[in-house]
Amino acid sequence: MMQVEATPLEHCHMVDLPRIVDPRGSLSVVEGGERLGFDIKRVYYLYDVPAEGERGAHGHRALQQLFIPLLGGFDITLDDGHRSKRIRLDNPARALYVAPMIWRELANFDRDAVCLVLASMHYDERDYFRDYGSFLREARK
Numbered sequence: 001m002m003q004v005e006a007t008p009l010e011h012c013h014m015v016d017l018p019r020i021v022d023p024r025g026s027l028s029v030v031e032g033g034e035r036l037g038f039d040i041k042r043v044y045y046l047y048d049v050p051a052e053g054e055r056g057a058h059g060h061r062a063l064q065q066l067f068i069p070l071l072g073g074f075d076i077t078l079d080d081g082h083r084s085k086r087i088r089l090d091n092p093a094r095a096l097y098v099a100p101m102i103w104r105e106l107a108n109f110d111r112d113a114v115c116l117v118l119a120s121m122h123y124d125e126r127d128y129f130r131d132y133g134s135f136l137r138e139a140r141k
């Protein structure tokens, strides 16, 4: 039987994080490793994004990431060179796993939004596609 491989876009998925709620407040947790699908090598966060601010607009060759909207929300558009989809992230217990070879654009940030990103690799500019044309050429090979 012919094996049909999942596309990079199909590899992206929402991750429901555990929510430990008690009268003192809520706690959610992410553990790197098997459950997440990668070991966490780097953590960064986006904040103070102006109303019309746009982030991302690049792709990664190998990097895997988990986007967690800690406060407020924003839209993220995922594009694998064939199909794209836009998702609103605004629940701190609902994260988004972004697979390698995805062009992503983040926009429509709420005021004071904070986005935490867990990444599978240390920062390496060589892993980036900064140009959409070069990304498309690689993605459509």
Ligand code: TYD
Binding pocket: 042, 044, 046, 054, 055, 056, 057, 058, 123
């Ligand atoms: P970039 O990845 O383009 O940010 P975003 O995807 O959120 O729009 O990075 C913006 C700048 O920050 C760029 O000059 C590289 C630098 N940077 C680091 O030095 N280390 C990092 O881990 C990240 C994510 C970015």
